[in-house]
Amino acid sequence: MKLVLHKRETVSKRAVVLVPIVSFAVSLFLGGILLILSGANPLVAYGAMFRGAFGSSVGWTEVLVKGIPLMLTGLGVALAFRLRFWNIGAEGQLTLGAVAASGVALFWSQRLPSWTILPLAILAGCVAGALWAGLPAVLKAVLKVDETLTTLMLNYVAILYYEHLYHVTWRAPGYNSGTERFPEFAWLPRIAGRAHMGIFFALILAVVLWWMFKHSRWGFELKIIGSNPTAARYLGISIARSIVLTILISGALSGLAGALEVLGIARRLQQGVAVGYGYTAIIIAWMAQLNPLGVIMVAMMMAGLLVGGDQIQMRMRLPASVGVVLQGMLLLPMLAGSLFTEYALEIKRPEKLPVAGLQQDVGKEATG
């Protein structure tokens, strides 16, 4: 008897749904072991995390506060990953989006009519994020430079620049760090607690992207380039153009996240913009299997883990990073499980009469 893997003809629908759920359970289990080792009761800790995140209206609004940037960066990353363009620079794109929006809110307010400032600040955030992602995209499209590293290195550059701005160049007089507060007409209105209008941007963009992926020519091109670049070339799709355009949009989504964050929450440029949303976005995009509507759901779950982590830090004096560890653990069983969405496991008994030629050569297909 022998275990054999077959490449499935189509991706298993059941596995697509089951794998993330099982992965979540496995990561809770592994995280539980870590909690026991650090002297805490995992059931109590998880209960406190869940109640802290979803047990009160304050919890819910805080989940939204963290959920909005996670949704937008998650959408941006998912978009890039569809092309198999490994944009792991969402963190830097978000940071520069916040910087650009702050620049408009702080310095253009005297020169332009006040009603133009908020939309211009949001737009500036998108443009900054797009350009910051555009640089690696052009390097990839023109010179074939590996984008994983360039997008990542630019994160560090963006964060150093942002820190320099709020510590030195743009620092408000009388403060140790942080800029002046933006004028009130540049504030993004809030809907409940600290949760702001950004949620509508995230939801609408998710639906638009979902529709585009399914029904537009662009969505079709992304699919072909991502799965089979050679076929794309035969179909006359310009891969270089497609990469640059798509990654500009991917960066714009993260830039938008940064702009909304700074205009809706702190309303000044200060510490706390680059807190790792851009990296969590990678987990979100992959868990959601690059589906925009899935991104919204997974982002809410991840935001719940972060808010819950903060809660148990306050209540149980456990490190808030429990939430981050759980997030990190999510991808590992997920990756192991994705084998089963693409392959089927079959138990084979030794055959008595192997008939050559009748068997399909599934193994060859799988390696290619």
Place this chain on the structure above:
Amino acid sequence: MGFALLLTSILTITLRAGTSLIYATVGEIYTERSGILNLGIEGMMLTSAVVAFGVAYYSGSVWLAVGAAMLAGGTLASIHAFLTVTMRANQVVSGLSITIFGGGLASFLGERLGPATNNYALVGLVGPRFSAVVIPGLSEIPVMGALFRQDMLTYVLYLLVPLAWAYLYKTRDGLNLRAVGENPQTADAMGVNVMRVRYLATIIGGMLVGVGGAHLSLGYAPGWSENITGGRGWIVIPLVIFAMWNPARAVLGAILFGGINAVQFRLQAGGTTVPSAYLNMLPYLATILVLVAMTSWETLSHHIGAPAALGVAYMREDK
């Protein structure tokens, strides 16, 4: 003599800053030579750095700490090997998740492993460290004397790098490793166990990355602080390309980047007017430049030695 002293001091700092990079680069070269790309180095270095500092703090032994760091690096690498070799997961995404997981785990351990008196945190504690062992006589040589004013982990490198080179190019095992990375089908047909070689290369690579992490928290920047690596684990990936997958050349890239650190350090100590933020961007911008240069060079039809099967899962054609 002023100039020679300046050179000596720059070379000393370069080697100190470059040591962790050389360990990790040699480790990643071995991993990639087997055809496995491991982008998890940053997370592996963070976890091994915190583990090394914690073990050194409680045991008082820096060598035990290095052993623990190797175990930590090797364990995380074995997860990557399991996911990419056995489960055939995408190597880029698997590496990224090791980095994310390792980073989170390191923060968690850093907030939890410390003594109750320090609120269970490791931040701000002082523990045993590798200090410079000055070799009498040799360290007096002008400029090159800097080579003999290093800590023990750096001295180990003087042996490790030539050995790693000789093993890869002069032994049967090294030949098999290279064959697996170039053409796993052929290697398999020759009787090499592809899975086994890939597992071993990934885990040994992870252990070396672990030593690199240990050097950060025990030698270069003694103690534990959040994000102690500052992206070094990522810089290793282009350094491997810069070294053209040859352990002997790993030294060059690491010295280049250690040198940038040293110049930064000297400029700041000398009271430059350039804001430190801009100086701190240099290693990251240099990384991008190195990548662009190496990629363009390769495009101009120079073979730079990337293993042909790098990043490709291998599946035996069993029916």
